[in-house]
Amino acid sequence: MIIPRPRIEAALERALERAPVVALIGARQVGKTTLARKLADRAKGTLYLDLERIADRRKLEDAEAFLQAQAGHLTVLDEVQRLPELFAELRGIVDDRRAGGERSMQFLLLGSASLDLIQQVSETLAGRIIYLEMPPIGAEEAAAASIDIDRLWLRGGFPDSLTAVTDEDSYLWRQAFVRSYLERDVPMFAPRMPAAMIGRLWTMLANGQGNTLNSARLGQGLGVSAPMIGRYIDLLVDLMLVRRLQPWSGNLGKRLVKSPKIYVRDSGLVHALLEIGTLNQLLGHPVVGPSWEGFVIETLIEAAGPDVAPLFYRTADGAEIDLVFEQAGKPKVAIEVKRASAPQAERGFFVACDDLEIENRIIVGAGAEDYPARGGAKVRTLLSAVKEIREILKSPFPA
Template identity: 50%
Template sequence: MIKRTSKDNLLSLLDLFPSVALLGPRQVGKTTLALEISTRGDCVYLDLESEADKAKLADPELFLEGLEDKLVILDEVHRLPNLFQALRSLIDKGRRHGFTAKRFLLLGSASMDLLRQSGESLAGRIAYLELPPFNLIEALPETIDALWLRGGFPDSFLAASDAKSMIWRKNFIRTYLERDIPQFGPRIPAETLRRFWTMLAHSQGGLLNASQLARGLGVTGKTVSGYLDLLVDLLLVRRLPPVHRNVGKRLVKSPKVYVRDSGLVHALLGINNIETLFGHPVIGTSWEGFAIENLMTVAPEETHAGFYRTSAGAEIDLLLEMPNNRLWAVEFKRGLAPRLEKGFHLAREDVKPDRCYVVYSGQDRYKLAKGIEAISLAELMRELHAI
């Protein structure tokens, strides 16, 4: 069993709030983590993909009102959209009886439905926590190439071989396209969405060009924006916004777009082993997206991530605005001898970050230039997590 770094955060939130929503893509390990927590005390687990369990909640208040002293785990909770009003009533009744925390753990495969349904009815009664795929600290730093190639979904990362991992990821993509995504939005042809997802993988880490994507798919720019919103809400794609600073220069306004799990990037592009990846044009942006996702899994809550780029070519790959108003600049270089371009130094003069790092493939930590450190991904993750 690989210990999840999110586990302690989840336990803390359960001690503070009557309900906690644990969000993440399918097969990321939400149910495994919830059942591991359930061994700590009296719990009731209901899988809302099971017709038998759904039937128990035909009258949710009647079934749940006698479980005030237990933690009720509701898996795939978006399948019962009318449940949240009942949960609000049960939480308020429980508070009057002294049950103020650890009432409901809600598991959902997307953010948008939970946020939309619970925005008013559970306001002040719910906390949200995202469970991402395995990160490098959980999987251990020495597994970095396997984690990068296969991605962090447990069944993919822990597969017996690269070939079996690829089979799992291809079937994961197919299941999402044909079965899961239609639950969350308007009916979209699976083949169209696959083409769109593959186009995003080809342009991994590039600036969003909706009109170009629209031409490639034969749809409108508005339709492309809808497809992208859906994949972002399903926690499968990251839209990294530009950071706007009052520097008197023309700044890029389009976001950068990343398929969040590197293993899915490689499956969409047919990259089935590390040798093929090392020779593929996507290697640099794949590494960049992999590193960004790993850093975000350990960043302090309320950290805002973005990038900086001017029309003149000044650029920083990642800017992290910390809750303590500290600003970190991070550049990503795949290789053992990182070199910084002029654009990074110009951008650094513009935004004046408190710390500057270059994440590279080596393990040594050293000064690359005045105020700039070369550092491994695992070491920077540990430093970020310690804040």
């Protein structure tokens, strides 16, 4: 079963119209290749090269001549971080075509490590490239495929996990996915980092889903230094497996929490790391609340789009907002997340909203109804919250 991804597909098509090079980045197995091949099937003459295949890499031994021969067609280069020396060749080809007044040379780069790829590309393709991040399947896409929210929450948004025949099949897929990252990707992207240690840290982060980062405590638990913990987390963030949610840091004359909160981005991976295979096991596990919080936060960050800053707010006095969206330098939306069918925000949420002068106050629960709440807040289902966030934070530039 292939679940349609209309939003990212439309965004990718727009990007290809606007720039000669587009980089589509995302974790492994998130569906980048499927989407690229779908576009390739529609664009006659598209060339697809998987740079993990030796045969495809050999075609690029004389990259300039080979790629110049594809003029007028889209060229897809999958796992492009395998050949970083290729970026200089792409720059030359793009500039040559521009100098001749042509824009017929287009490249779609697929990569599974964001920072590593962006750092390499930015040195050579600045001004010639658009970046898009492809997330796992989201709530709207799952709903359109008649997949309910709890199933998406339990299994996560990786297509093969979400569409598995049974929960057991999904769980086994995610277990293998975790092993694959530790056995293959960590040694490839960070050969000097011990994969087993990073695996233990990944599990610790899942156990502490949504906690503020305490590198010293994590380092003590693993027997390594706090700076080393930072480097391990950098890698997991780079692989788009972990999110650092930064604190709001404006000047209000209050003592604010300054450490980021750490989330394993995909809820299904949280559950696999903690050996949770069924919804009943999840509902009875201590991580149920933090897991739901991380799932909702990741969903709403994707809904808000790349031009909005996601933050959290917490003071030493206990005023707290789970998720703040800041737009044009101003806090615009406050989100409280509760795993309850009739959720209620605590006093600290409203104090924090008053601190930041936020009028858009949304409480996302696990119920099936939307209704007004006290303090100017609104209780929303996750799907309703996605739609409302998009409306409040809509870009001034039409799609």
